[in-house]
Amino acid sequence: MSNTTDTLRLALLNRFLKGEAKIPQMPEAAVRIRKLLDNPMTSTEQLVRVINGNPPLAAYLMQFSSSPLMRGSRPCGSLRDLLDRLGTRQLADLVLGFSLQHLFESTDPLLLQAFRLRWRHARERAAHCAVLAQRAGVSMDDAMLAGLLQDIGSLPLLSELENWPEVPRDSATLEELCESLSGNLGALILTRWQLPPSIIECARLYGQWQREHDGVADMADLVLLASAMQAGHEPEEPLPVQKKLGLEQPLATLREELADELSMWKRLLA
Structure with a gap:
């Protein structure tokens, strides 16, 4: 991340932590x-x-x-x-x-476009979560909601950027900001909404593909694997979350195995 973007990221995060930026x-x-x-x-x-x-x-x-x-x-x-x-x-x-x-309203077409893209990705992640939940024997509805909410932090960030016209609206800048701030802001929102700690943890760990922890697999492991699959990641070695869940085959193979079920859930969640 460039120094300029890093400074912007810290300034934005500070506004939310001080309560100066709106939490939905x-x-x-x-x-x-x-x-x-x-x-x-x-x-x-x-x-x-x-x-x-x-x-x-x-x-x-x-x-x-x-x-x-x-x-x-x-x-x-x-x-x-x-x-x-x-x-x-x-x-x-x-x-x-x-x-x-x-939850998101904007008069800025580029911010609206960024939201629609991230919302589409959220629905696709939720579909992956539902399918993986069937494999892992956990609650499908909890997994779907956790997948939908994992990137919830992007919403107030994109809304706040309406007040920052100097921030470039190109997709790379917007994505970089969302990717770096989503976890912190998501945990803040879901804590305010009094959702279960397991759902809050999924948002807080957004993008932490190499997460490792003691104990058995949890919901955050499942959502991180779903997110990696949805984002098209192809790691050379199985991710730690794959080992936790007992799904160590290459992600491309796992996508192929789950293709029919994924197609059904994507239609439902669209």
């Missing part, structure tokens, strides 16, 4: 659903009414009605059927994942 609130739709789910008096009928009041959200949720996320031998025929089978945490995670795309 959890999306309103996700907050509303979580409040309903936290209330033991909330009925399925109430949830159906609220979700049907947001047709794009209802359509998004119904896409998962016949996915591996659902338990049972038959697909869900209605939103009520779907909600009866989804766990409360699954529903909260899916609503939050859907709502994230509306």
Whole structure:
């Protein structure tokens, strides 16, 4: 990183740490659903009414009605059927994942373009996470959300850059800033949102491909492997996270093995 970019990075990070730059609130739709789910008096009928009041959200949720996320031998025929089978945490995670795309607004076309690219990458990472979760025997919905949120720190950074017209808008500069600051800012946002520590850790470790730690594999290992696969990395030796997860074949081979499942999850998450 050049001295100029390094100085800019530190200045931006300092604004967030001092509370001078805006940290986004959890999306309103996700907050509303979580409040309903936290209330033991909330009925399925109430949830159906609220979700049907947001047709794009209802359509998004119904896409998962016949996915591996659902338990049972038959697909869900209605939103009520779907909600009866989804766990409360699954529903909260899916609503939050859907709502994230509306967190960023900008009048700067280059910043908007950068956001759309990173959001597409986030969806692809979430698809990789879902497939790897099936292999690793961990919760698919937790893994998908962790994948979507791993780069959440880029959103407030791109929003803040609206106030910095002197910062070049070329893709290389924007990517360098996002890559270097996403982990710190992501952990800050998800801590404010009071999400589980395992999800916060996934964001904090953004881009740390060579992560090593004691103990068994955790969610951060899975998300880092998904991120490496999605980004097209081809390391000469298996990554430490691959060894933790018992998936030591070359990443190109792993992508090929998972291609059909990945295609399905990418369609669902689009």
